[in-house]
Amino acid sequence: MATAAIAPEREDYLNKEYGIRSWLLTVDHKRIALLYLISITLFFFIGGFFALLIRLELLTPAGDLVQADTYNKLFTMHGQVMVFFFLIPSIPAVLGNFLVPIMIGAKDLAFPRINLLSWYLYIAGGALMLYAILSGGVDTGWTFYTPLSTSFSNTHVVTAGLGIFINGFSSILTGLNFVVTVHRMRAPGMTWSRLPLFIWAHYATSIVMLLGTPVIAVTLVLVVLERTLHLGIFDPRLGGDPLLFQHLFWFYSHPAVYIMILPSMGVVSEVMACFTRKRIFGYTFVAMSSIAIAVFGFLVWAHHMFVAGMSMYAALVFSILSYLVAVPSAIKVFNWTATMFKGSISFDTPMLYALGFVGLFTIGGLTGLFLAALGLDVHVTDTYFVVAHFHYVMVGGAVMGYMAGMHFWWPKISGRMYPDSWGRLAALIVFVGFNLTFFPQFVLGYMGMPRRYWDYSHSPEFQVLNVLSTAGATILAVGYLLPMVYFLWSMRYGKPAPANPWGASGLEWMTQSPPTTFNFDETPQVTWEAYDYENIPAPVPEEAFGD
Amino acid sequence: MFESFPLWPQRASTIAGQVDALYVFLVLLSLFMTAAIFTMILIFAIRYRRRPGVQAEQIEGSHKLEITWSIVPMGVFMVIFFWSAIIFFKQRTPPDGAGTVYVVAKQWMWKLQHEEGQREINQLHIPVGKDIKLIMTSQDVIHSFYVPAFRIKQDVLPGRYTTTWFHATKAGTYHLFCAEYCGTQHSGMIGQVVVMEPAEYQAWLSGGGVTQSLAQTGETMFQQLGCATCHRTDGQGRGPNLAGLYGSKVTLVDGRTLTADENYIRESILVPGVKIVSGFQPVMPVFQGLVTEEQLNSLIAYVKSLNPPPSGTAGTPSGVPAGAKLGEGQVQ
Numbered sequence: 001m002a003t004a005a006i007a008p009e010r011e012d013y014l015n016k017e018y019g020i021r022s023w024l025l026t027v028d029h030k031r032i033a034l035l036y037l038i039s040i041t042l043f044f045f046i047g048g049f050f051a052l053l054i055r056l057e058l059l060t061p062a063g064d065l066v067q068a069d070t071y072n073k074l075f076t077m078h079g080q081v082m083v084f085f086f087l088i089p090s091i092p093a094v095l096g097n098f099l100v101p102i103m104i105g106a107k108d109l110a111f112p113r114i115n116l117l118s119w120y121l122y123i124a125g126g127a128l129m130l131y132a133i134l135s136g137g138v139d140t141g142w143t144f145y146t147p148l149s150t151s152f153s154n155t156h157v158v159t160a161g162l163g164i165f166i167n168g169f170s171s172i173l174t175g176l177n178f179v180v181t182v183h184r185m186r187a188p189g190m191t192w193s194r195l196p197l198f199i200w201a202h203y204a205t206s207i208v209m210l211l212g213t214p215v216i217a218v219t220l221v222l223v224v225l226e227r228t229l230h231l232g233i234f235d236p237r238l239g240g241d242p243l244l245f246q247h248l249f250w251f252y253s254h255p256a257v258y259i260m261i262l263p264s265m266g267v268v269s270e271v272m273a274c275f276t277r278k279r280i281f282g283y284t285f286v287a288m289s290s291i292a293i294a295v296f297g298f299l300v301w302a303h304h305m306f307v308a309g310m311s312m313y314a315a316l317v318f319s320i321l322s323y324l325v326a327v328p329s330a331i332k333v334f335n336w337t338a339t340m341f342k343g344s345i346s347f348d349t350p351m352l353y354a355l356g357f358v359g360l361f362t363i364g365g366l367t368g369l370f371l372a373a374l375g376l377d378v379h380v381t382d383t384y385f386v387v388a389h390f391h392y393v394m395v396g397g398a399v400m401g402y403m404a405g406m407h408f409w410w411p412k413i414s415g416r417m418y419p420d421s422w423g424r425l426a427a428l429i430v431f432v433g434f435n436l437t438f439f440p441q442f443v444l445g446y447m448g449m450p451r452r453y454w455d456y457s458h459s460p461e462f463q464v465l466n467v468l469s470t471a472g473a474t475i476l477a478v479g480y481l482l483p484m485v486y487f488l489w490s491m492r493y494g495k496p497a498p499a500n501p502w503g504a505s506g507l508e509w510m511t512q513s514p515p516t517t518f519n520f521d522e523t524p525q526v527t528w529e530a531y532d533y534e535n536i537p538a539p540v541p542e543e544a545f546g547d
Numbered sequence: 548m549f550e551s552f553p554l555w556p557q558r559a560s561t562i563a564g565q566v567d568a569l570y571v572f573l574v575l576l577s578l579f580m581t582a583a584i585f586t587m588i589l590i591f592a593i594r595y596r597r598r599p600g601v602q603a604e605q606i607e608g609s610h611k612l613e614i615t616w617s618i619v620p621m622g623v624f625m626v627i628f629f630w631s632a633i634i635f636f637k638q639r640t641p642p643d644g645a646g647t648v649y650v651v652a653k654q655w656m657w658k659l660q661h662e663e664g665q666r667e668i669n670q671l672h673i674p675v676g677k678d679i680k681l682i683m684t685s686q687d688v689i690h691s692f693y694v695p696a697f698r699i700k701q702d703v704l705p706g707r708y709t710t711t712w713f714h715a716t717k718a719g720t721y722h723l724f725c726a727e728y729c730g731t732q733h734s735g736m737i738g739q740v741v742v743m744e745p746a747e748y749q750a751w752l753s754g755g756g757v758t759q760s761l762a763q764t765g766e767t768m769f770q771q772l773g774c775a776t777c778h779r780t781d782g783q784g785r786g787p788n789l790a791g792l793y794g795s796k797v798t799l800v801d802g803r804t805l806t807a808d809e810n811y812i813r814e815s816i817l818v819p820g821v822k823i824v825s826g827f828q829p830v831m832p833v834f835q836g837l838v839t840e841e842q843l844n845s846l847i848a849y850v851k852s853l854n855p856p857p858s859g860t861a862g863t864p865s866g867v868p869a870g871a872k873l874g875e876g877q878v879q
Contacts, residue, residue, distance in 0.1 A: 068734070068735075072731065141728045143728075145727070147689075148689065148728070148729065148730060153730070235705075237705070237706070242689055242704055242705065242706075277602070278604075278605060278606070281609075282609070283608065306635075307701050308702045309702050309704050309709045312635070312636070316632055319628060319631070319632065323624035323625070323628055326620070327617055327621055331613065331616060335613075338606075340587075340588065341591055341595070342603060342606065343591070343595045343603045344597045344602060345591070345592055355588060358588065362580070362581055362585075366576075366577040366580055366581065367577065369577070370570070370573050370577075372627075372628075372631075373569060373628070373630070373631030374631045374634070375565070375634025376566055376569050376573070376634070378638055378701075379566050379570075379700065382693070446554065446570065447553060447555060448696075448722065448724065451728075452728040454734045458737055459722065461553065538597065
């Protein structure tokens with residue numbers, strides 16, 4: 001048994017020091033990753049709670065569960081919490097923080113103290129957001145469209161805006177840390193062409209974080225200035241231009257979708273390679289498509305604005321560029337599928353989530369083609385079709401990838417195995433619940449149900465699909481609660497994890513589980529290509545799990 | 548409810564069928580691609596499941612395949628792009644001679660003004676088989692005029708006009724939704740578009756005791772606000788002669804030329820100092836805050852009515868000259 005060799009008193013990053021100070025003042029990237037894990041999980045459940053209330057309200061056509069204003073706050077804060085305080089930090093700040101240094105053979109990130117500062121900035125921004133929620137909430141929609149947000153809303157726009165502003169610096173500093181780390185800290189022999197695709201994905205993500213986040217920060221400051229000092233920037237009554245806000249907002253918020261999805265794509269590449277026992281098909285194309293997505297992702301923002309009052313010719317340009325950015329995404333899906341060809345495939349929990357990702361992201365990507373199609377977008381934009389589309393990408397894609405990654409690296413992070421059968425069950429529940437929640441919304445959208453409607457009693461024909469969606473959401477909630485339960489359970493009762501339970505390639509599996517504070521006893525020398533599965537034996541699953 | 552389980556709203560405009568055709572094409576394409584990917588994954592998952600003693604075959608990749616699955620999707624995407632752009636072009640280009648309805652949105656209602664003088668709230672009566680152009684603005688935040696049965700949607704912004712148009716093909720009553728989140732009662736900012744047979748519509752027009760057309764209301768305002776003092780029709784006034792202004796080319800003092808559309812006329816009434824016509828002094832007072840959006844619409848309707856009716860489209864009240872389209876009033 002591989003586990004027999006593990007002595008209980010072995011030192012690792014978790015048991016090296018104890019006490020609250022050793023956590024709150026740590027500069028160990030792995031401990032900071034865990035701080036992020038705890039904080040984003042909290043926000044995930046807050047955002048999820050809002051989502052459940054939204055779905056319950058929509059169970060019946062009449063606005064009967066909550067007041068209109070409450071409903072508006074619910075979807076606003078659901079969006080703000082999920083986008084800014086869960087999805088954007090999710091994979092980079094937790095898995096990226098934990099894995100980027102280990103995967104390239106480094107002791108830590110380039111700037112460990114800045115890394116800790118990033119977490120404190122996240123917490124400061126999160127605290128302001130929580131304060132905004134608890135003191136009455138925000139009702140502008142997560143998009144803060146002006147002049148509603150600057151001159152009409154009577155809610156805590158400034159507090160929430162400043163919370164997101166501060167949180168943005170966390171994102172910028174994390175991106176900076178990753179870029180410098182990947183450039184400067186790679187172990188001897190870890191050339192660019194040997195980097196795991198997870199690293200390529202995080203590198204691309206970091207570029208987007210660095211270049212995009214300052215724009216949303218400036219935009220939110222302008223909103224606060226117009227709201228508090230009545231500087232005329234966006235409100236036409238003060239001499240401003242409301243469309244300017246939308247351009248600035250989407251200049252960040254469209255690339256932000258790639259901040260969410262690119263790291264997930266990185267996770268899926270790692271998981272796919274491991275459970276097919278193969279090098280990723282077309283490594284270079286998959287790596288370069290990440291960079292292409294990051295670059296082209298900056299040139300498509302106005303496809304959110306085809307009916308906003310923009311010039312027809314500008315719309316044509318943004319439509320064609322949007323189709324261009326769809327190509328690298330398609331390349332990735334084809335390459336993952338091709339990776340399975342002639343593999344030796346096993347279906348452990350991470351693989352099920354990764355396959356779920358490919359399926360849901362395919363649907364999310366294909367429905368993006370509908371929205372980039374100008375004449376069709378006119379009908380479906382601002383309806384439930386858009387809601388369904390971006391949930392397929394951001395939840396079906398980004399969150400499935402996050403779950404795949406959490407299940408893949410949990411043995412490394414915690415040093416414990418979780419019960420694989422429960423993991424597979426949860427993956428299945430999430431997949432079914434997700435599709436039941438969001439697929440009906442495509443139909444609802446085409447039928448014309450506008451998003452952000454509290455009451456649809458004028459259109460009872462929308463109810464059946466809404467009931468299906470709400471039923472799906474409850475199933476989805478069970479699917480998300482289950483991993484929470486068995487991960488916590490595994491920390492106490494799970495079998496100790498061996499260094500490499502999946503027989504995976506990559507430096508993170510060549511060090512003990514959990515790793516020591518400096519990751520490696522001596523700096524690794526890399527002499528092999530990425531995904532060297534030819535030379536790694538597949539594991540015997542019974543040994544790792546014992547079930 | 549279960550008896551009728553529609554997958555799309557009614558088709559009641561000329562554009563609706565074209566949008567649906569593209570939609571059906573994309574649905575079929577998506578079904579095909581999803582089925583293809585899912586089938587491949589399923590086949591590989593079964594065929595190449597892990598079996599003792601069977602090793603994975605290491606494959607580097609294939610440039611030929613990569614190029615194929617980059618170029619082929621790109622080609623398909625371009626077909627979608629051109630197809631959808633053609634539809635979009637039609638949606639965004641009101642035909643010449645379309646009847647005009649002015650729309651003023653506010654939290655949380657739709658106010659509509661017909662050229663004939665009728666005014667409505669949250670209801671729009673229009674005849675079947677006629678091009679109708681909407682000239683829309685908002686009194687407060689951004690709203691969006693959405694009629695699913697017509698497959699049209701256009702955001703309505705404060706401080707400027709946006710337009711959309713449709714040609715209803717089927718009599719009936721259709722949903723009008725606000726599609727851009729606009730605050731507390733966003734989901735209550737709904738209404739109906741009532742499409743009537745022409746005879747019925749004529750009866751509706753003549754009912755209601757409306758005595759003045761929108762342009763006539765505008766003319767009264769024009770006198771009351773004292774505009775007529777300077778904007779004289781004999782060319783001797785301190786302000787430009789407005790007859791024939793709408794849709795014409797205007798040269799400004801700084802040498803720029805632009806087309807006089809609704810947005811230009813609006814700005815010239817509210818803040819006249821921004822664009823001074825060549826040969827005139829900036830003497831006109833600011834009307835920002837002094838006229839409501841509805842009054843502004845009537846003034847604009849009046850200015851437009853000063854144009855001679857274009858030949859061939861006689862009978863249309865305040866005909867729109869060829870080439871004058873909203874949104875193209877930028878400096879040229």
